[in-house]
Amino acid sequence: MTAVTGAAGAVAYERCRTYADLVDRVRAGGLGPDPATQRIAVAFTTRQAVRHDGRGTGYRNEVLSLRLAEAVGSCAVEPGSLPDSALDDCVGADVARLLEHPLLPMRVAALDAYLMHVTPHSPESGARPVPLPTGSSLEKSRVRAKAVAELIDLPPGATVLVIGVVNSLLEALRACGLQYVPCDLKGGVTEWGEPVVTDALAAADRCDALLVSGMTLGNGTFEPLRRHAQQHDKQLVMFAQTGSAVLPRFLGHGVSAVCAEPYPFFWLDGGAGVVHRYRGPYDNSCQGGHI
Template sequence: MTGPTTRPGYRTFDALVTDVLAGRVGPDPGQQQVSVGFVTRQGARHVSRGRGYRNHVLSLRVGAAVGSCAVEPDELPDDVAYACVGRTVAELLDHPALPVRVAALDAYLLAVRPHPDTADTVLTVPAGTSLAKSTARAAAVVDLLPCAPGQTVLVVGVVNSLLEQLRRRGLRYLPCDHAGGRTEWDEACLPDAQALLGTADAVLASGMTLGNGSFAPLLAHAAATGTPLVMFAQTGSGVLPWFVGSGVTAVSAEPYPFFWLDGGPTPIYQYRAAP
């Protein structure tokens, strides 16, 4: 499937869903079925790092595209993935679980607008160890921030490799994470990103904010204030580019399979708002 190459700049997730359901974005979602549903559970602790982490990702396939939404470990039972198989995108966009709606929308939009056809830049994370790949990916993400040394970045969804890159560039950061915890440098992960929005020069946020419902206030703040908002997206890699130019400054998009699943080279697709 192919679709528009212009950036519509949606201002809300619900407005994008409404247009998809109305057939204004691509083929009738009532005729597009999920053929495969699966869950990826991953644990990692990079060599030389003192802290590990877990990922739990719901993925749905529509045609040739796989859409994904990461959730907190054990937030969704695996049976949810099985129950999505054979359902249409339109049905799943009405699912009571937001992560299912995000994964279904992601798959549909990746089928409508494949990254290789629409991204501004395509980069390759070189083959290597898990730490080498994480570091290379983090450098590419942080390159999207229009920040100077000494400025403060609100980081929503803590990834230690991203924090390391910010430290290397002389940037201050406020680490926020829905799950709490502490950073590699034993800094507390702050629980309420929304309360800190007015204190940062830029926001660097995970696509997981789509699946836990915290994306909307970030987008609204960025649109209202002009604060740069850069998204690093495995969750919703096909969704978030539709918000570029309406508050989102740039997106680093990584569709499934993600860089941490393979030691070989893997792509990153970058989108930027027009200057």
Template structure:
């Protein structure tokens, strides 16, 4: 299955009500800059979100690629699935699927990330994600979409990894971050949900290696690929752990 296949099923009404008659009520963008205590580096997040009923669907974008979502409020999901910007299309698909198939009613394990400061919550979320990945001794992990808290927990468990991110750069431990993983040897993939919004998700599935996603972007889209190359999903719907200090919830899915 491809993302295009999933969109066709939505349009055909196979997964819920007609998306043409399902409207977006709120459209908004969240911009964040963070530098956790004791960390040497800061980072930025920009996330496009659309609300359908009680559900909020989201897609992260690079700060210099942020679409104007003002006209999305009041539009039907079917219309937005044809939007010229991929982030809007992804957020619309995510909102629709979360509206029709909420995480709370799916066969997912809820994981509570307890209250805490930004670093504590980042570390707790990362530990839960690595628990879900569950690498065996000696397995090498390709990490796509570098999050230093995830790398911290891989390092703590002695798991070798290859950091990869379209932006390149270096990790908190001054390791080079590959912009392209072609030719790299690895056994497992741990990838950000951003891959669903930027066109790199399906090539990861095509590697034939088991893929686990940690998904804020498209958290309700990702579980539809379980068993089709995707082994597990840590789905994190809006509001994300970095938005407030109270408890937040992850939904962990595993392939059948």
């Protein structure tokens, strides 16, 4: 564990070397109240289908969210993959019990809710808010994508492995003069007909940095990617609706920056919103790109 100093000079929280280390610390009550005393009051899923105006393809999302006091923790899942009993398993359950649940997305959402409760996104914990304007889902998506792309410190012409294909992020990377390799477990092609690879670690060897969705927490692929970035001294930038309170804990231990977006997400309504950026040892070099 590593102590982190916030913007005002006070120690905000401790960062962890591995995901298992973080979970063990939470279980032991090392980061806040005993998780056995913290009960989930509300559990819900959010299902979305979208096709932005002017785009040729669409997609679907499903997110499991758990409410702990004032905090909401979330984990994206493959649409339709959660059993009908999932919400009943969560409501009234304590966090300690949910951290032992057989379904990984349940464990991730519970961990996210707990950490959001004990350490919400704030300047004291190193977060810097970036406002999202009112507007269409595509307009808000592009502003969020710019906020994410600015966290990558690479010269034009470098190549980024993008795990979790989001078309607005690919646009933002092109605006920064960066090349990319799109990667997603589902494969297929991007909006512009570019092939989407499915083996992230195989593609990582030929890329200069990794831009990774928090969904990798929920499917168990985050730790191998974190280790790759750490072992090869590559930037690993996370964009996180899943695990937005979890991923900042790994800054300096493989993760170089995080764009955290807790519930409610930008695509839920047309009103103003906010994402929270955390930076590790790298500064961004893509300033003023137009998307």
